Amino acid sequence: SAPRLGRTEQHQEPAVSTTTPGAWWEQLRCRETDDDLLIQLDTYLEHMTQDGQEEEEMGSTSEDMDNPEFLFSQVFSKICNLPECQNLITVLQNLLVIEPDMK
Helix, strand or coil: CCCCCCHHHHCCCCCCCCCCCCHHHHHHHHHCCCHHHHHHHHHHHHHHHHHHHHHHHHHHHHHHCCCHHHHHHHHHHHHCCCCCHHHHHHHHHHHHCCCCCCC
């Protein structure tokens, strides 16, 4: 006859999603008592969420990476309120003086 499996051998942990926290994350937070570890886990989750959002944004825009208007609007929206915007203005001014070769 087949060997009898003990209770612990029959139990399998459900697959855990590493991209979206769910009930497993809350259960872990409730059971964990190490405050330093909880801070590290929260930081990890925050970064993981941000990375996922950035990947989604890039995935939805990758087809537009050859569109100059799209690229300009993306760059401008990222730096319009930063000191680096002056660098973009300088580059654009330099591009503006380029005369196309009319052969």
